[in-house]
Amino acid sequence: MFGCLVAGRLVQTDAVQVASDKFVFNLPDYQNVNHVVIFMLGTVPFPAGMGGAVYFSFPDAVSGGQIWQLLGFITNEKPSAIFRISGLKAAEGGHNPFSMMASSSSSSSSSAAQVGVSVEALDQLAQQTPVSSAAVSTMDSFLQFTQKMLDSLYNYASSFAVSQAQMTPNPTETFIPSSCILKWYENFQRRMTQNPNFWKS
Secondary structure (H helix, E strand, C coil): CEEEECCCCCCECCCEEEECCEEEEEEECHHHCCEEEEEECCCCCCCCCEEEEEEEEEECCCCCCEEEEEEEEECCCCCEEEEECCCCCHHHCCCCCCHHHHHHHCCCCCCEEEEEEEEEEHHHHHHCCCCHHHCCCCHHHHHHHHHHHHHHHHHHHHCCCCCCCCCCCCCCCCCCCHHHHHHHHHHHHHHHHHCCCHHHC
């Protein structure tokens, strides 16, 4: 029903079903993992009105137990999600549906972690708050990058600007009026504001 993907590793589809509505993937050597992708395989959808809460657990250096943290959700409408697990703090653990079965599903290795999917009602999922550091920034960082790139190009090209009187004829050079770059810059910004995905079409 679910798959788990870590960059540089084979896709895992061997989730252990620890309860009728709970599935766990073992994640060895988790200290070297930055992001994890959880996705539905497309063979079995969630029942109507249900979705999957995605949790991450890692060994607590102090107590020796597992710390479980809510990363986010997947649903039939959003069948995959990427989560950042590097930098999660031990203090952010909390109540979770996997803590009761920790002894039966935990790995014996201190360098192993687990990703769990708990099938829950969509109403319940909407009331839960994932740890903030697990969210992967998407459009905001893309828009910021695009703005910085536009600024950089315009500033760089403008640094070579010369007036028509200062121009010396050179048959090997092509000159572009700075007004063209400025017009392109303003059009690109406007289009990004209207639809950040316009460049995909």
